[in-house]
Amino acid sequence: MFKSNIRAINKDIKILLRDAQDLFSEAASLSGEKAEEARARxxxxxxxxxxxxxxxxxxxxxxxxxxATxxxxxxxxxxxxxxxxxxxVGLLVGLLVCRK
Structure with a gap:
């Protein structure tokens, strides 16, 4: 459950960042009031x-x-x-590290 929530939020963040990048790219080509609106968004x-x-x-x-608790x-x-x-666990890690 926790992992699925993180994946969903991570996906939302990526979408938001992509949209913001698109808006900033669009705002670079605009001027005046439309540019200001795009930057604000x-x-x-x-x-x-x-x-x-x-x-x-x-x-x-x-x-x-x-x-931890x-x-x-x-x-x-x-x-x-x-x-x-x-x-x-220490024995297993030691055996794995010593293997050649």
């Missing part, structure tokens, strides 16, 4: 993209904190299992 699109990016960052930070609770409740898993 481009600024609005960029602000929307920044807000979306901030929302994604906030969501990722909250999820990361939640996962749950991992901390698990390690405190199951210290020997955690040590066994950490040792196993």
């Amino acid at each position: 481009g600024v609005e699109l960029m602000e929307e993209a920044l807000k979306s990016a901030q929302n994604v960052q906030d969501t990722a930070l909250a999820s990361g904190k939640e996962m 749950s991992a901390n609770v698990y390690v405190k409740e199951n210290p020997w299992s955690s040590i066994g898993v950490a040792a196993s």
